[in-house]
Amino acid sequence: MDAPPTFEPSYAAEVSAIDAAVEAALQEGTNPRLLEAMRHYPLAKGKRLRPFTAMTVARAIGGEGVAPRTRPYAVALELVHNFTLVHDDIMDQDLVRKGLPAVHAKWDEATAINAGDALHARAFELIADLQVAEPSLRLLVRETAAMVRQIGEGQQFDVEFERRRDVSEAEYLHMIEYKTALMYKMAARGGCIIAGGSTAQVEALTAWGNTLGVGFQIRDDVLNLTADPRTFQKEIGADIRGAKQTIIAIAARERMDPSQGSSFAAAFGNSAATPAQVRAAIDVLHQCGAIEYAQAKARQCVADAHSLLVAVPPGVHKDHLSHLVRLFVERTH
Amino acid sequence: MDAPPTFEPSYAAEVSAIDAAVEAALQEGTNPRLLEAMRHYPLAKGKRLRPFTAMTVARAIGGEGVAPRTRPYAVALELVHNFTLVHDDIMDQDLVRKGLPAVHAKWDEATAINAGDALHARAFELIADLQVAEPSLRLLVRETAAMVRQIGEGQQFDVEFERRRDVSEAEYLHMIEYKTALMYKMAARGGCIIAGGSTAQVEALTAWGNTLGVGFQIRDDVLNLTADPRTFQKEIGADIRGAKQTIIAIAARERMDPSQGSSFAAAFGNSAATPAQVRAAIDVLHQCGAIEYAQAKARQCVADAHSLLVAVPPGVHKDHLSHLVRLFVERTH
Numbered sequence: 001m002d003a004p005p006t007f008e009p010s011y012a013a014e015v016s017a018i019d020a021a022v023e024a025a026l027q028e029g030t031n032p033r034l035l036e037a038m039r040h041y042p043l044a045k046g047k048r049l050r051p052f053t054a055m056t057v058a059r060a061i062g063g064e065g066v067a068p069r070t071r072p073y074a075v076a077l078e079l080v081h082n083f084t085l086v087h088d089d090i091m092d093q094d095l096v097r098k099g100l101p102a103v104h105a106k107w108d109e110a111t112a113i114n115a116g117d118a119l120h121a122r123a124f125e126l127i128a129d130l131q132v133a134e135p136s137l138r139l140l141v142r143e144t145a146a147m148v149r150q151i152g153e154g155q156q157f158d159v160e161f162e163r164r165r166d167v168s169e170a171e172y173l174h175m176i177e178y179k180t181a182l183m184y185k186m187a188a189r190g191g192c193i194i195a196g197g198s199t200a201q202v203e204a205l206t207a208w209g210n211t212l213g214v215g216f217q218i219r220d221d222v223l224n225l226t227a228d229p230r231t232f233q234k235e236i237g238a239d240i241r242g243a244k245q246t247i248i249a250i251a252a253r254e255r256m257d258p259s260q261g262s263s264f265a266a267a268f269g270n271s272a273a274t275p276a277q278v279r280a281a282i283d284v285l286h287q288c289g290a291i292e293y294a295q296a297k298a299r300q301c302v303a304d305a306h307s308l309l310v311a312v313p314p315g316v317h318k319d320h321l322s323h324l325v326r327l328f329v330e331r332t333h
Numbered sequence: 334m335d336a337p338p339t340f341e342p343s344y345a346a347e348v349s350a351i352d353a354a355v356e357a358a359l360q361e362g363t364n365p366r367l368l369e370a371m372r373h374y375p376l377a378k379g380k381r382l383r384p385f386t387a388m389t390v391a392r393a394i395g396g397e398g399v400a401p402r403t404r405p406y407a408v409a410l411e412l413v414h415n416f417t418l419v420h421d422d423i424m425d426q427d428l429v430r431k432g433l434p435a436v437h438a439k440w441d442e443a444t445a446i447n448a449g450d451a452l453h454a455r456a457f458e459l460i461a462d463l464q465v466a467e468p469s470l471r472l473l474v475r476e477t478a479a480m481v482r483q484i485g486e487g488q489q490f491d492v493e494f495e496r497r498r499d500v501s502e503a504e505y506l507h508m509i510e511y512k513t514a515l516m517y518k519m520a521a522r523g524g525c526i527i528a529g530g531s532t533a534q535v536e537a538l539t540a541w542g543n544t545l546g547v548g549f550q551i552r553d554d555v556l557n558l559t560a561d562p563r564t565f566q567k568e569i570g571a572d573i574r575g576a577k578q579t580i581i582a583i584a585a586r587e588r589m590d591p592s593q594g595s596s597f598a599a600a601f602g603n604s605a606a607t608p609a610q611v612r613a614a615i616d617v618l619h620q621c622g623a624i625e626y627a628q629a630k631a632r633q634c635v636a637d638a639h640s641l642l643v644a645v646p647p648g649v650h651k652d653h654l655s656h657l658v659r660l661f662v663e664r665t666h
Contacts, residue, residue: 117482120450
C-alpha cells in the first residue's frame with residue numbers, strides 16, 4: 001500500500017494547519033477551568049482524519065484556493081468528534097484517551113459534561129461564520145446538527161446491542177453508518193459543498209464518505225480478530241470476549257454448524273475465556289466463512305469508493321482520496 | 334400585580350402553540366429509547382417562559398404576522414433550556430424534575446447524556462430552517478451557539494462558587510448573567526431580530542432581556558429568605574444552609590458587625606442548622622441591610638427594564654412585556 005509521493009507531505013502540512021486552527025478556535029471563554037477541559041482532547045495531537053478528509057475533498061474539487069474557507073468547517077467537525085469522545089468516555093467509564101487521563105477523570109464528570117457541551121456549541125459558532133452563500137450555510141447547519149443527533153442514535157444502538165444476541169446485519173449497518181460513518185460522510189459532503197462542487201459531485205462524495213466510514217468499521221472488526229498482535233493497538237479477540245455484535249458475529253450465527261457453535265459459544269461473551277478458547281473461536285469464524293464474508297464486504301466498500309471517485313477530476317488530491325480509501329479499508333493495523 | 338386583561342388569554346394561547354410545536358419538533362429519530370428520553374422533559378408541561386418572552390417581543394415589534402416565523406426559534410430555545418436541565422440534573426445528581434423522575438434516573442446516565450446532546454443538536458436543526466435572511470441566520474446560529482457555551486461557563490462558575498466563600502459581587506453578577514439571564518437575553522434579542530426590529534430596538538430589547546433575567550435571579554435570592562413558606566416552592570433558607578454565594582450573602586460579608594457575624598456563621602454552610610438558627614441568620618441579613626440591598630438591586634432592574642421598553646411601540650404586547658417584568662422581578666413566590 002504505497003502512498004503517492006505527495007501524500008505524506010500534504011498530510012503532514014494539513015495536520016499542522018488543522019492543529020493550529022483547532023488551537024486558535026479554543027481561546028475564548030471566561031471560565032479557565034472549563035476552557036482547559038475543553039482543550040484537553042482537541043489539543044492532544046491526533047490523526048485529524050475527519051478534517052483531513054474534508055480538506056482533501058475540497059482541494060480535489062476546488063483546488064488550493066478553497067482550502068482557507070473549508071478549514072473552519074473541518075475544524076468544526078474535529079470539535080464535534082472530540083465532544084463525542086469526551087461524552088463517550090463518561091458513558092463508557094473509560095479513564096484513558098490518547099495516553100492521557102480522560103476529561104472526566106482529570107477534572108470531574110460535571111466539568112466533562114459541560115466541556116463536551118461547550119465544544120459542541122463552539123463547532124456551530126465556527127459554522128456560523130463560514131464564507132459560503134445562504135443555501136450552503138443553511139444546509140451545513142441543518143445537516144451537521146442532524147449528524148450530531150444521529151451519532152447519538154448510533155451510540156445508543158451500540159450500547160443497546162451489548163445486551164442483545166440477535167442483532168441483524170441491517171441493524172448493525174445502520175448503527176455503524178450513524179456512529180462511525182456519518183462524520184466521514186459529512187466531512188466529504190461539507191468539503192465538496194464549500195468547494196463549490198456540482199450536485200453530482202456532492203452526491204458522489206457524500207456516498208464516498210459513507211462508504212469510507214463503513215469500510216473502516218468493517219475492517220476494524222476484521223482486524224480485531226486477525227491482526228498481528230505486535231502491531232494492532234487493541235487486544236486481539238476482545239470483540240469475542242465482549243460478545244460484540246459485529247458483522248462477523250452476526251454472519252457467523254447463520255453459518256456455524258452445531259459443533260462449531262459450541263466451540264464458539266465457549267469464548268463468546270466469556271470475559272474469562274482463555275487465549276486458546278479465543279483462538280478456537282476465531283478459527284470457527286474462519287472456517288464458517290464469517291471472516292471471509294466481512295472481508296468481501298470491505299473489498300466491496302473499496303471498489304464502491306473507487307468508482308464513486310469518477311466524479312472527481314484527476315489530480316494529486318484525487319490520488320490522495322484513493323489512498324485514503326486504501327488506508328482506511330486495507331490497513332493491517 | 335394585576336395583569337392586563339389580555340395577558341392571561343394571550344399567554345395561555347401561546348403556551349398551547351409552543352406545546353404543540355415542541356411536540357412536533359421531537360418526532361424524528363430511529364432510536365425509540367433515545368427519542369423517548371429526549372421527549373421526557375420538553376413534553377412535560379412547563380411555563381414556557383423563554384419561548385413566551387421571544388414570542389411576545391416579536392409580536393410587540395412586528396405584530397401577529399411575525400409569530401409563525403418566530404416560533405421555531407422560540408422552540409429552539411425551549412429545547413436548549415431542556416437540554417441544559419437534562420445535563421444539570423446529572424451534574425447535580427437531582428433525581429426529580431417537574432414531579433417526574435429525572436432523565437438519568439428513569440433511563441440511565443449514558444442515555445441522559447445522549448438525550449441532552451441530541452436536544453442540543455435538534456435546536457440547531459430548527460434554527461437552520463428559520464425564515465430569515467442570511468445576516469440574521471448567521472447571527473442567530475453564532476449567538477445561540479455562543480449562548481450555550483456561555484451557559485456552560487455560568488454553570489461551571491456556579492459549581493466552583495460552592496467551594497468558595499470569597500465570591501465578589503462582580504463574579505456573582507457574571508455568573509447569573511451567563512447561567513440564567515442569557516437565555517432571556519437571546520429570547521428577546523432573537524424575537525426582535527426575527528420580527529425585523531431596528532438596530533436600536535434590537536439593542537434595547539437585548540439589554541431588556543438581560544435585565545429581566547438578572548432581576549429574576551436576584552428576586553429568587555431574596556425570596557429564598559423572605560417568601561411565605563406556604564406558597565414558595567423551595568425550602569426557605571436553603572441558600573443559608575447550603576452556603577450559597579448569593580448577592581445577599583456577598584453583601585452581608587461587608588455589612589455584618591462581629592456579633593452579627595458569629596450568629597450568621599452558626600447557620601451559614603451548616604446543613605444541620607436548626608430552623609431557629611436559620612431564622613436568626615435571616616434576621617442578621619435584614620439588620621445589616623443585605624436583603625434590602627438586594628431588593629434595591631431588583632427594583633433597579635425593574636426600573637431599567639421599564640425604561641428600555643421605550644424602544645417598543647405602545648400596544649397590548651408592550652403591556653405584556655411590562656407585565657413580564659413585574660411577574661419576574663416583583664413576584665412573591
